Amino acid sequence: MSNEALKRTPLFEEQLALGAKMVPFAGYEMPVEYSSLIAEHEACRNSVGIFDVSHMGELRLSGAGAKDFLLRMLTNDLERIDEVGAAQYTLMLDEDGHIIDDLIVYNTGGEYLIVVNASNRETDLEWLSSQAPGDVEIVDESERTALVAVQGPKALQVIGELAGKDWTAPERFCIREALLDASLPALIARTGYTGEDGVEVFVHARDAVALWRLLLSFPEVSPAGLGARDTLRLEVCYSLYGSDMDRTRTPIEAGLGWVCPKTRSGYVGAEVIAAQREDPPAEVLRYLLLERGIPRHGYEVWSPDRLLGQVASGSHAPSLGRGIATAYLPREDTKPGTKVEVDIRGRRFPAEIVKPPFYHAQ
Amino acid sequence: MGAPTDLKYSNDHEWVRVEADQATVGVSDYAQGQLGGLVFIELPSVGDALIAGEAFGEVESVKSVSELIAPVSGEIVEVNTALEGAPETINNDPYGAGWIVKVALSEPAQLDELLDADAYEQHIS
16 A cells, blocks of 8 residues: 555644654554654553554444444443443454454443444444444544543543543543543543553544643653554453454454353344354464564464464563464363464474463553 | 764674674664664574674564674674673664674675775665
């Protein structure tokens, strides 16, 4: 894809001014790193990191049939977010039980906001539109919405100062309106992708720069790129669409059975999930911890004379100082505690299958 | 940081400090900046042969892997094994504590093919 074809978020110029290294990601020109990926990772673990995630898609679903429609389209139990301001991590499957996308659905009162992966936005919109009955309206608000993730142990303190002393932060996995700095209308969701406490702040695209500068005015806040976002999420074993799951994998294979409650039926793909609970799949997503060496996407996993699979996500884990990876491996032979080997450019490095997560937020 | 004038440089961004028939090899400040924060290094061993133009080790940042390309030929007489526990030393002090290997030169004439600091600065500009 040529650079001309790449889209930019409203924060593109701000990022360039901060010296960001830009890379193509999901059709956008996005900051992968500002000055140091590791420093950005640590800022988020110890203080506050802010991430421009405006590339993500925001779809608003309203109408009398919206709830029933989403009950059918999404795997998790939407009844559990009946209260206005509640939110839920959930999956959208096709008829074969394969994952179309993972997303967060927010109950914003009389309608639902769903936040989807940038790379899947068009697919999601087409799929939902093709399935929606006449009494459901779907609006794509992605272009006019900016989203900044504010993550880390001091994130709530920073947002609290901006929102004013009369404002109470939403509970974990809830969303609430706020007026930041007495002038910026925002939706504040207590969600994130780093394992740390923190929020994701939705504002109108025209307010993105003002929000970004307000956040950076706090000395405890550092801008962080997609590189740190990836190491942070992998350490806490949050799945990445396109690496840890895709249209060829089911939630049971991807270790996301917990997002498909056993009590539920009637959603698209439910029969496949029920069948795989009875008759488990041959391959599942496993988590590998290395003593030394950095596993990367596509590297082979051996046992030791049999090829078991390939690394899905792999990286150095800054919080552990070790190499970590995910891989789809034969379920029976790779239970936690099993020793395997990763082929790193022709040399074998020992790895152990471990239970997720690799890292617990402090 | 400008390239120190007492060193020679390869097009592959390694530097060489010559002392008699021995040379110290490292990567340039420009190269460490391009590589980003290093988190892993694969070093050769004392006694290994270094062959100009061929890989003698690897450095990895979180996001990428890069080979270390030998600027000269010779036998490795010393390896900076301290880098294994602290590869970021290459980022912090590329021309000092971040040195990688010392070699007994087998073909000193190769030094003439390397760039001086001015030519290297041109090469990276």
